[in-house]
Amino acid sequence: MSRLNNSKHAKTSSLIFIYRALKIVGCGPKTPTRKYTVSSMRDALLGPNNGTNFAHQWNNWVPIKASVLAWRAEKDRIATRRALSYRGVPMDNTRCPLCGDYDETANHLFASCYIFHLVWQHISNWCKIHPFFVFTTRDILEAHTHINVVSKKKKIIQAIILTACWSLWKARNEKIFEDKEIDLSTLLEEIKSLEYTWIKNRSFLKILMRKDWCTLDL
DSSP: OHHHHHHHHHHHHHHHHHHHHHHHHHHSTTOTTOOOOHHHHHHHHHTTTTTOOOOOOOOTTSOHHHHHHHHHHHTTOSOOHHHHHHTTOOOSOOBOTTTOSSBOOHHIIIIIOHHHHHHHHHHHHHTTSOOOOOSSHHHHHHGGGGSOSOHHHHHHHHHHHHHHHHHHHHHHHHHHHSOOOOOHHHHHHHHHHHHHHHHHHHSSOTTOOHHHHHHTOO
């Protein structure tokens, strides 16, 4: 009987909370007509930023496709195995195709998978910065903001991170659809080469020499 009363009390408390939230929505500045909307209810419960202050920083030193991929990955809107399973796509399993240890989500791929982790470790060494300590895709995309370097180098490091995300996702797809094994040294060279091409043609560093790029002596 006590358990039943506790359950009723919990439900009542939840209803009271929702009722109060609805009252907030009804008189809030974002609903001047006092009409209920899903977005106004979401803002009342989670705040206008939906519980997050993250804003993706676009970088014109990489193609838009690389920035869009990163933006979608942070929102977990890329076609990982678990995301496809949630959408009702039949899957043999939802494990990461690279490590096989955990479900494949965007956060796992870009922040936890050991292949990706090794890439971030190498990039931090190459850029002569402290190692990345990341737990989510957002941590990776914000890593350049926490580095004590001049703004030009911050933008270069962000471009390298975006390029690495693009190359890693491409390598992941080749592993799944072409059964192509990932060679870490080859992948790292591809990231450096691709970003060299992008940054030389899209930034003001037109006279950037490859030997300087390989040592990041800028």
